[in-house]
Amino acid sequence: xxxxxxxRSPLRFLQxxxxxxPLRELLxxxxxxxxxxxxxxSGDIDRGGTPWLRMFDRDGKRVDEILYPxxxxxxLLRGYRAGVIWRALGxxxxxxxxxxxxxxxxxDPGVCCPYTVSLGTAVPLAKYGSxxxxxxxxxxxxxxxxxxxxxxxxxxxxxxxxxxxTAVETVARRAGDSWRLTGEKYFTSNAGAxxxxxxxxxxxxxxxxxxxxxxxxxxxxxxGELNYFVRRLKDKIATRSVPTGEVELxxxxxxxxxxxxxGIYMILEVLNLSRVANSVVSxxxxxRAMADALSYAERRSAFGKKIVEHPLLRRQFEERxxxxxxxxALAWESVRLLNEVWMERPPYxxxxxxxxxxxxxxxxxxxxxxxxxxxxxxxxxxxxxVLAEHGAERWxxxxxxxxxxxxxxxxQILDGIEVMERKRAHKLLFGLLEEHALSKEVEDLEAxxxxxxxxxxxxxxxLAEPLFRRLAIFTAETLxxxxx
Ligand SMILES: Cc1cc2nc3c(=O)[nH]c(=O)nc-3n(C[C@H](O)[C@H](O)[C@H](O)COP(=O)(O)OP(=O)(O)OC[C@H]3O[C@@H](n4cnc5c(N)ncnc54)[C@H](O)[C@@H]3O)c2cc1C
Numbered sequence: 001x002x003x004x005x006x007x008r009s010p011l012r013f014l015q016x017x018x019x020x021x022p023l024r025e026l027l028x029x030x031x032x033x034x035x036x037x038x039x040x041x042s043g044d045i046d047r048g049g050t051p052w053l054r055m056f057d058r059d060g061k062r063v064d065e066i067l068y069p070x071x072x073x074x075x076l077l078r079g080y081r082a083g084v085i086w087r088a089l090g091x092x093x094x095x096x097x098x099x100x101x102x103x104x105x106x107x108d109p110g111v112c113c114p115y116t117v118s119l120g121t122a123v124p125l126a127k128y129g130s131x132x133x134x135x136x137x138x139x140x141x142x143x144x145x146x147x148x149x150x151x152x153x154x155x156x157x158x159x160x161x162x163x164x165x166t167a168v169e170t171v172a173r174r175a176g177d178s179w180r181l182t183g184e185k186y187f188t189s190n191a192g193a194x195x196x197x198x199x200x201x202x203x204x205x206x207x208x209x210x211x212x213x214x215x216x217x218x219x220x221x222x223x224g225e226l227n228y229f230v231r232r233l234k235d236k237i238a239t240r241s242v243p244t245g246e247v248e249l250x251x252x253x254x255x256x257x258x259x260x261x262x263g264i265y266m267i268l269e270v271l272n273l274s275r276v277a278n279s280v281v282s283x284x285x286x287x288r289a290m291a292d293a294l295s296y297a298e299r300r301s302a303f304g305k306k307i308v309e310h311p312l313l314r315r316q317f318e319e320r321x322x323x324x325x326x327x328x329a330l331a332w333e334s335v336r337l338l339n340e341v342w343m344e345r346p347p348y349x350x351x352x353x354x355x356x357x358x359x360x361x362x363x364x365x366x367x368x369x370x371x372x373x374x375x376x377x378x379x380x381x382x383x384x385x386v387l388a389e390h391g392a393e394r395w396x397x398x399x400x401x402x403x404x405x406x407x408x409x410x411x412q413i414l415d416g417i418e419v420m421e422r423k424r425a426h427k428l429l430f431g432l433l434e435e436h437a438l439s440k441e442v443e444d445l446e447a448x449x450x451x452x453x454x455x456x457x458x459x460x461x462x463l464a465e466p467l468f469r470r471l472a473i474f475t476a477e478t479l480x481x482x483x484x
Contacts, residue, residue, distance in 0.1 A: 110239035121151025128258035165209035191245035213263035360416035
């Protein structure tokens with residue numbers, strides 16, 4: 001029988017599976033603070049709604065300021081101070097970042113969005129920014145106090161986020177040493193951030209993804225005026241504390257990161273940082289939904305005993321606990337691999353290709369697991385589960401966003417199939433898993449993948465999901481077995 005009480009503490013659950021987790025004292029302090037204070041703030045903000053956009057100041061000057069409830073700053077800045085960004089580059093490891101994210105997102109998944117996009121700004125700046133750009137901007141993103149700057153990662157335009165090669169129409173024109181960007185971004189989380197990394201097409205660049213480059217765009221121009229404009233904020237079902245808006249770039253000052261023709265690689269590197277974060281947050285959210293379901297099931301009685309004591313429900317908790325351990329194993333394998341390869345530049349190593357496959361499997365499966373678990377946790381609450389005051393419905397709203405942004409499940413499946421076809425990444429994956437799986441199982445699945453990759457394109461795509469799901473579950477369960 002599983003120790004279900006582990007569900008109640010993100011740190012204890014992490015430690016039970018990953019004994020080497022660092023910064024225990026810090027993580028314990030953060031967890032205690034969230035329990036005592038953060039949870040109430042987070043709940044109020046979710047009920048209260050999205051931040052406001054104040055477009056003009058008292059004198060009628062355009063300021064595009066995002067106004068937050070004051071308490072939001074308390075929870076947001078706390079994570080920055082604890083080191084969710086500065087530790088990554090200061091300690092040259094992503095483990096502290098993603099450990100903090102697990103603990104924080106157990107209580108509030110939304111607040112990990114600003115952290116993720118700030119990381120997605122700091123890392124490409126540190127890797128690809130010129131010495132001058134780093135000197136101007138990097139230290140602000142790594143500050144350890146409340147004056148820290150935030151980042152943002154804006155790729156999606158109104159024509160869509162999946163097919164960036166077609167949809168990115170923002171144009172960048174050279175202006176001396178820098179560039180001027182003009183266009184509109186349609187889904188801009190952390191609107192109002194001091195710095196953003198933005199996908200744009202240099203004038204005259206090739207069509208398709210190869211013609212898209214990555215630019216650093218500050219909120220203020222060199223002369224102090226606004227450099228980008230927030231047209232409106234979106235009213236979303238979840239991550240309601242995060243200002244997700246639409247941004248207009250009008251001759252905005254921008255600075256090219258790396259070389260223009262390697263833009264798509266950098267964009268994918270940024271996305272990979274977020275996909276791994278998304279996987280960690282999905283697992284923490286599933287854990288939280290289960291913890292709430294457990295508390296309720298221990299209070300509620302039916303047919304003469306607590307509902308948790310009924311065999312069917314007890315069995316469901318057991319099975320889901322197994323699923324949660326497997327989801328954690330898969331998410332953390334993507335963390336570990338990313339931690340090995342995050343400073344690589346193209347052309348990438350074989351290890352990087354293995355990471356890509358594991359990251360697609362993890363983003364896909366952990367988000368699906370989170371949605372399914374949040375739905376189940378609502379059902380455990382019965383009719384009360386649909387009432388906002390019981391809190392369970394929030395996890396389903398939050399989980400739905402995790403399955404969509406950073407590339408939908410469709411995207412993960414198709415890109416996962418592509419990395420197997422073009423880079424033979426499944427060979428590397430099966431090599432990783434063989435120690436903890438029966439060789440017959442590995443051989444059978446490998447043969448199935450090979451058969452699938454030989455199918456004509458139409459069929460290969462149409463039939464991809466059941467195979468990819470099986471591969472994700474097999475990988476997760478095998479890795480989980482290896483953790484014992
Ligand atoms: C709350 C929120 C915040 C966001 N913040 C940001 C942000 O800060 N920066 C940013 O750049 N983006 C952001 N996004 C956008 C997000 O990344 C996109 O929503 C996502 O990539 C999907 O793009 P789309 O919504 O345009 O859907 P589309 O690309 O229009 O796709 C529509 C549907 O078609 C499916 N589809 C597309 N192609 C295929 C195919 N070949 N085969 C099968 N199915 C396919 C998709 O999977 C999807 O289900 C945010 C989104 C949300 C919901």
